[in-house]
Amino acid sequence: MSTPATQPIITPSAGETQRTVVRIGTRKSALALAQVDWVIASLQKLHPGVEFEVCPMLSTADKDKITALYKFGGKGLWTNELEAALVANELDIIVHCAKDMPTALPEGCTLACFTEREDPRDVVVVKKGLEDKYKTLADLPEGAVVGTSSVRRMAQIKRRYPKLQFRDMRGNIDTRVKKLDAEDSEYSVLILAAAGLHRTGKRGRISQYLERDTEGGSMLYAVGQGGLAIETRAGDTKMYELLRPFEDEKTMLAIEAERSIMRTLEGGCSIPIGVETKWQEGNKLRLTGCVVSIAGTEAADAESVEEIATREQAVAFGKKVAQMLVDNGAQPILDAINADREASRDKAEPWVPA
Numbered sequence: 001m002s003t004p005a006t007q008p009i010i011t012p013s014a015g016e017t018q019r020t021v022v023r024i025g026t027r028k029s030a031l032a033l034a035q036v037d038w039v040i041a042s043l044q045k046l047h048p049g050v051e052f053e054v055c056p057m058l059s060t061a062d063k064d065k066i067t068a069l070y071k072f073g074g075k076g077l078w079t080n081e082l083e084a085a086l087v088a089n090e091l092d093i094i095v096h097c098a099k100d101m102p103t104a105l106p107e108g109c110t111l112a113c114f115t116e117r118e119d120p121r122d123v124v125v126v127k128k129g130l131e132d133k134y135k136t137l138a139d140l141p142e143g144a145v146v147g148t149s150s151v152r153r154m155a156q157i158k159r160r161y162p163k164l165q166f167r168d169m170r171g172n173i174d175t176r177v178k179k180l181d182a183e184d185s186e187y188s189v190l191i192l193a194a195a196g197l198h199r200t201g202k203r204g205r206i207s208q209y210l211e212r213d214t215e216g217g218s219m220l221y222a223v224g225q226g227g228l229a230i231e232t233r234a235g236d237t238k239m240y241e242l243l244r245p246f247e248d249e250k251t252m253l254a255i256e257a258e259r260s261i262m263r264t265l266e267g268g269c270s271i272p273i274g275v276e277t278k279w280q281e282g283n284k285l286r287l288t289g290c291v292v293s294i295a296g297t298e299a300a301d302a303e304s305v306e307e308i309a310t311r312e313q314a315v316a317f318g319k320k321v322a323q324m325l326v327d328n329g330a331q332p333i334l335d336a337i338n339a340d341r342e343a344s345r346d347k348a349e350p351w352v353p354a
């Protein structure tokens with residue numbers, strides 16, 4: 001790491017004031033840095049005496065922009081290098097997009113909290129110059145090109161709008177929006193997470209929010225989308241206590257239920273599982289899930305409502321809905337995706353879905 005190692009905690013000797021420096025690991029993107037700024041501002045309100053040091057690092061996903069995401073198997077692409085630094089005591093905490101967190105954490109790492117969730121929905125961003133012509137996916141003409149490298153987004157949109165075409169679109173938010181807007185770009189629209197655009201001050205580019213009841217069909221979001229998860233070293237009680245008051249319980253319960261679906265179906269962030277969690281009166285959580293084939297031609301859906309008050313209940317609820325998805329036909333769809341990934345493991349060609 002380029003950042004000089006500081007002692008995380010300096011125990012005060014008699015007469016000295018206690019000084020705590022928290023080294024925060026993060027990716028280097030504008031979104032990741034905006035998230036860390038928000039985390040620091042919030043933690044400073046809770047703990048005015050604590051100092052923070054931002055330690056940005058590149059992840060595997062940042063370094064390899066060519067290999068199709070789903071071929072990696074979606075395990076820890078955004079998190080592995082930061083976690084190695086955490087275990088090596090070069091960092092004290094890591095701020096992750098909850099969406100990028102694998103469902104099982106590596107040895108020595110533990111989840112300290114989920115913070116209040118941003119808008120979890122996906123959105124449509126229209127190419128500059130076309131905004132007056134098209135506002136929604138339904139407005140797009142036959143053959144219009146949608147930019148996304150998420151099989152979940154592609155599969156769900158294909159399911160409802162078979163007339164559209166899809167092209168891979170990678171990079172951080174700024175890069176993607178620039179590629180979209182380039183005069184010679186083939187894209188008409190991009191699909192992005194609302195949270196990323198909200199957090200980086202680009203709300204103005206959103207022309208449609210996609211959701212369950214989007215006209216023409218539903219669009220469910222990725223597990224954890226819009227949430228932040230903060231990871232610490234296992235056994236670091238000081239960091240754990242510092243972060244506990246920052247947890248948003250309703251977010252934690254909803255995201256744990258979503259993650260439990262993912263864990264049960266053994267899917268990484270790059271397989272087409274969509275979810276939606278909505279709190280209803282009386283601490284009832286409505287959990288909806290879908291698994292869609294890459295071609296968008298087959299799908300399994302499931303939904304249930306339960307009163308949820310503890311993490312254990314949330315996890316059990318996610319397992320139940322995962323089982324409902326399997327009962328409704330999810331397994332053959334997942335098997336086909338895994339077989340395709342296995343068959344192309346050694347190839348690193350850019351993946352452009354047909």
Ligand SMILES: NCc1[nH]cc(CCC(=O)O)c1CC(=O)O
Binds near residue numbers: 191193195224
């Ligand atoms: N996989 C990349 C990633 N991880 C988190 C976000 C957005 C912010 C969030 O979901 O919290 C994005 C970009 C995107 O999907 O548009």
